[in-house]
Amino acid sequence: xxxxxxxxxxxxxxxxxxxxxxxxxxxxxxxxxxxxxxxxxxxxxxxxxxxxxxxxxxxxxxxxxxxxxxxxxxxxxxxxxxxxxxxxxxxxxxxxxxxxxxxxxxxxxxxxxxxxxxxxxxxxxxxxxxxxxxxxxxxxxxxxxxxxxxxxxxxxxxxxxxxxxxxxxxxxxxxxxxxxxxxxxxxxxxxxxxxxxxxxxxxxxxxxxxxxxxxxxxxxxxxxxx
Amino acid sequence: xxxxxxxxxxxxxxxxxxxxxxxxxxxxxxxxxxxxxxxxxxxxxxxxxxxxxxxxxxxxxxxxxxxxxxxxxxxxxxxxxxxxxxxxxxxxxxxxxxxxxxxxxxxxxxxxxxxxxxxxxxxxxxxxxxxxxxxxxxxxxxxxxxxxxxxxxxxxxxxxxxxxxxxxxxxxxxxxxxxxxxxxxxxxxxxxxxxxxxxxxxxxxxxxxxxxxxxxxxxxx
Amino acid sequence: xxxxxxxxxxxxxxxxxxxxxxxxxxxxxxxxxxxxxxxxxxxxxxxxxxxxxxxxxxxxxxxxxxxxxxxxxxxxxxxxxxxxxxxxxxxxxxxxxxxxxxxxxxxxxxxxxxxxxxxxxxxxxxxxxxxxxxxxxxxxxxxxxxxxxxxxxxxxxxxxxxxxxxxxxxxxxxxxxxxxxxxxxxxxxxxxxxxxxxxxxxxxxxxxxxxxxxxxxxxxxxxxxxxxxxxxxx
Numbered sequence: 001x002x003x004x005x006x007x008x009x010x011x012x013x014x015x016x017x018x019x020x021x022x023x024x025x026x027x028x029x030x031x032x033x034x035x036x037x038x039x040x041x042x043x044x045x046x047x048x049x050x051x052x053x054x055x056x057x058x059x060x061x062x063x064x065x066x067x068x069x070x071x072x073x074x075x076x077x078x079x080x081x082x083x084x085x086x087x088x089x090x091x092x093x094x095x096x097x098x099x100x101x102x103x104x105x106x107x108x109x110x111x112x113x114x115x116x117x118x119x120x121x122x123x124x125x126x127x128x129x130x131x132x133x134x135x136x137x138x139x140x141x142x143x144x145x146x147x148x149x150x151x152x153x154x155x156x157x158x159x160x161x162x163x164x165x166x167x168x169x170x171x172x173x174x175x176x177x178x179x180x181x182x183x184x185x186x187x188x189x190x191x192x193x194x195x196x197x198x199x200x201x202x203x204x205x206x207x208x209x210x211x212x213x214x215x216x217x218x219x220x221x222x223x224x225x226x
Numbered sequence: 227x228x229x230x231x232x233x234x235x236x237x238x239x240x241x242x243x244x245x246x247x248x249x250x251x252x253x254x255x256x257x258x259x260x261x262x263x264x265x266x267x268x269x270x271x272x273x274x275x276x277x278x279x280x281x282x283x284x285x286x287x288x289x290x291x292x293x294x295x296x297x298x299x300x301x302x303x304x305x306x307x308x309x310x311x312x313x314x315x316x317x318x319x320x321x322x323x324x325x326x327x328x329x330x331x332x333x334x335x336x337x338x339x340x341x342x343x344x345x346x347x348x349x350x351x352x353x354x355x356x357x358x359x360x361x362x363x364x365x366x367x368x369x370x371x372x373x374x375x376x377x378x379x380x381x382x383x384x385x386x387x388x389x390x391x392x393x394x395x396x397x398x399x400x401x402x403x404x405x406x407x408x409x410x411x412x413x414x415x416x417x418x419x420x421x422x423x424x425x426x427x428x429x430x431x432x433x434x435x436x437x438x439x440x441x442x443x444x445x446x447x
Numbered sequence: 448x449x450x451x452x453x454x455x456x457x458x459x460x461x462x463x464x465x466x467x468x469x470x471x472x473x474x475x476x477x478x479x480x481x482x483x484x485x486x487x488x489x490x491x492x493x494x495x496x497x498x499x500x501x502x503x504x505x506x507x508x509x510x511x512x513x514x515x516x517x518x519x520x521x522x523x524x525x526x527x528x529x530x531x532x533x534x535x536x537x538x539x540x541x542x543x544x545x546x547x548x549x550x551x552x553x554x555x556x557x558x559x560x561x562x563x564x565x566x567x568x569x570x571x572x573x574x575x576x577x578x579x580x581x582x583x584x585x586x587x588x589x590x591x592x593x594x595x596x597x598x599x600x601x602x603x604x605x606x607x608x609x610x611x612x613x614x615x616x617x618x619x620x621x622x623x624x625x626x627x628x629x630x631x632x633x634x635x636x637x638x639x640x641x642x643x644x645x646x647x648x649x650x651x652x653x654x655x656x657x658x659x660x661x662x663x664x665x666x667x668x669x670x671x672x673x674x675x676x677x678x679x680x681x
Binding site: 053055074075088091093098102105106108137144 | 229232233236239240303304305308309310311313
């Protein structure tokens with residue numbers, strides 16, 4: 001049974017020392033929605049995604065992802081959520097193929113042979129990640145996310161290091177995820193792109209939720225985006 | 227594949243890929259042994275008496291380098307966090323890393339033995355027993371060492387903090403290993419080897435269980 | 448954490464007891480037959496040693512509670528008791544040295560208990576150093592609690608290993624038995640140090656707690672209701 005809300009938070013707060021990175025954030029995301037998470041640098045986008053992925057614990061408030069509580073049911077959430085973060089989660093000393101194999105071994109499945117080709121790294125599958133450019137690392141990290149076959153996919157500024165073909169790869173991936181029924185939350189500065197791909201949008205300002213609504217109606221002035 | 231198997235495979239693969247670093251650590255250990263003999267003087271009697279101590283001091287110093295290295299690759303791109311989020315069991319990740327570290331330290335110790343034989347003029351016929359003692363001592367260093375390495379890898383002064391935290395802790399393992407090694411090298415007329423080995427085993431059992439339990443608190447938020 | 452003055456009262460009482468027991472021990476207690484006046488350091492040394500283990504055991508208890516339940520109070524108490532434990536361990540080692548020099552002619556006799564205490568100085572001192580280098584208060588609390596548990600469990604292992612190690616050599620050790628005439632100053636001082644330490648640790652824990660409060664951001668007022676656009680997102 002799929003819950004109607006893939007993500008649900010109430011009064012979610014998280015601090016770093018003296019600074020509140022997230023402050024009293026209450027939101028809900030329907031299952032199957034594709035949501036753009038916008039906001040200036042330091043507005044709390046990454047923190048929110050990391051809390052939802054259970055990489056961080058909230059200091060106050062509650063959050064439920066795929067029907068599970070982020071504080072008490074972390075393992076259940078992790079089985080259903082995949083995070084594409086700023087750090088690649090990759091082992092620099094291992095090859096692309098080996099990195100995927102390591103991830104697959106913990107997921108209890110075999111690494112799909114075509115994933116590397118799908119992200120455009122077929123020719124470099126057996127090269128160590130240390131020799132990869134930032135964009136290539138991003139592609140491999142995306143492959144790792146796809147391997148997880150998650151129902152909630154969290155993307156933290158995925159367009160960051162990618163080249164234009166990479167942009168198209170990401171766009172088509174998001175379309176595929178939507179077709180699969182996955183819920184996608186994407187933090188991005190590329191507001192125009194987000195408007196095209198996403199149904200809904202959330203705007204964070206200084207750790208607080210400043211605006212939520214249809215992606216098409218998202219105010220550009222609020223965050224000085226593209 | 228079990229989570230422990232997956233973790234061990236990952237760590238052994240990483241160690242194999244970074245074997246150049248292992249060579250560097252070995253050379254460090256070897257030069258330490260050489261320096262000890264200079265510091266001690268060319269009196270072969272004294273060198274023989276202290277051979278076991280020098281071997282284990284050299285291994286202890288090298289272990290801080292090896293242990294610190296073992297978490298560098300995990301923290302650089304947050305790979306360890308990435309695994310935890312898959313999800314992967316933190317305990318499996320700990321034991322995989324700790325076992326890989328024991329094997330590496332045992333290899334290091336075994337590699338330093340020929341150097342010890344040459345520099346300090348000692349030897350033993352009981353080679354399997356010596357390797358066994360090296361293994362147990364390495365296990366004693368690895369259990370708390372892996373946990374503290376995971377902790378200090380996330381901090382600024384990691385190179386100072388790891389030995390600072392580890393050295394006082396492993397005193398019992400060090401004493402046991404040095405004594406047992408000395409008895410194997412110089413003779414054991416009163417049959418004390420058993421009690422020192424028991425001390426090592428007790429230390430290993432306590433810390434392999436305790437650190438496995440506590441590891442999650444060190445790597446999770 | 449409270450503001451009440453009870454720690455001052457307890458510490459003051461402890462100091463009085465300590466003064467009483469020390470003066471009695473130094474000036475009025477009978478001279479020991481073999482060692483003479485040098486032995487009088489036992490009136491300070493033994494109580495300090497007993498209380499060191501007590502304080503470190505309290506630190507261990509704080510660590511366990513801190514790991515199981517959390518809460519800044521327990522972390523503050525842990526910081527205070529580890530600090531007190533390190534200071535007392537250093538004192539024990541210094542006292543032991545002062546005793547060893549005139550007695551055995553060496554500054555250090557590898558007595559198992561004294562040697563274990565020396566290892567404790569480094570083990571728990573290292574934990575204080577660790578706390579200095581962790582910026583995030585939550586991580587600091589969890590990690591130092593983990594470190595205290597690991598270090599405390601080591602204490603019996605260190606003690607036994609040093610005892611076996613030392614037993615192969617000479618048998619120099621601090622006197623175990625103290626005859627009846629010496630009991631009272633010893634007991635008084637033991638309680639003196641105990642009360643003094645309880646007061647000091649309570650005060651030091653308050654300082655630590657206040658520091659934590661200044662490190663962490665105060666809770667912010669609730670956000671006003673957000674302007675919701677078209678549905679799908681609340």
